[in-house]
Amino acid sequence: MKKSLSTLTKAQYTKAKLEWKQLKSPFSMQHINRCVILASQIIFFEEKEKSKQEVKKQDTKRLSKYEAQHNLRLIFTLSGTVSFYSAFPKSSGIANTKLGEAPELTIAKARKLTEQMKYGVLNNHNIKTVFDAYEQSLRERSSLLQLES
Numbered sequence: 318m319k320k321s322l323s324t325l326t327k328a329q330y331t332k333a334k335l336e337w338k339q340l341k342s343p344f345s346m347q348h349i350n351r352c353v354i355l356a357s358q359i360i361f362f363e364e365k366e367k368s369k370q371e372v373k374k375q376d377t378k379r380l381s382k383y384e385a386q387h388n389l390r391l392i393f394t395l396s397g398t399v400s401f402y403s404a405f406p407k408s409s410g411i412a413n414t415k416l417g418e419a420p421e422l423t424i425a426k427a428r429k430l431t432e433q434m435k436y437g438v439l440n441n442h443n444i445k446t447v448f449d450a451y452e453q454s455l456r457e458r459s460s461l462l463q464l465e466s
Contacts, residue, residue: 322361330362342384344424349391349399356380356393364395388431389416389424401427403434 337355340348360378382391383404390404390413399419405412416422416430 322358325358325362325365327362330358333358333362337380340382342382342386344382344384344391346419346424349419349424352380352382352391352393353397353399357395357397360395384428387428388435389427391424401430403431405431405434 333355337352337359340352340355344352356379359380364378378395380393382393383389384391385404388404390402392398392400392402394400401416401418401422401424403411403414403416407413411434414434416427
């Protein structure tokens with residue numbers, strides 16, 4: 318039976334933080350499920366401590382884990398949500414692209430997506446970027462036609 322987060326003690330929080338730091342990549346879905354529990358405990362306890370100290374609440378806190386070898390970033394929230402993002406250099410143009418959320422997206426599928434992104438099979442184009450590129454190409458063609466006239 319799970320313990321309620323409201324009864325979490327400082328010792329349990331410390332133990333959760335230690336275990337969080339010890340969980341290293343590559344991750345399995347079992348590791349991710351454990352990270353969800355640990356992240357919820359850590360975030361809840363830290364938010365509770367902030368409220369006791371009357372510190373202004375910031376945006377929803379989240380914790381991240383990385384799989385550098387697979388260009389993945391996993392984000393864990395208090396609500397138990399796990400989001401997968403690409404973790405490429407900003408200059409690549411595909412950095413920080415949201416790939417999906419667990420359980421709909423598994424770690425294995427997320428790895429495949431980043432592998433495809435790495436080699437140009439997938440990119441972060443959405444409908445707006447496609448139309449913007451199309452408009453730009455039309456402007457360039459139009460200006461070339463005007464120069465030729």
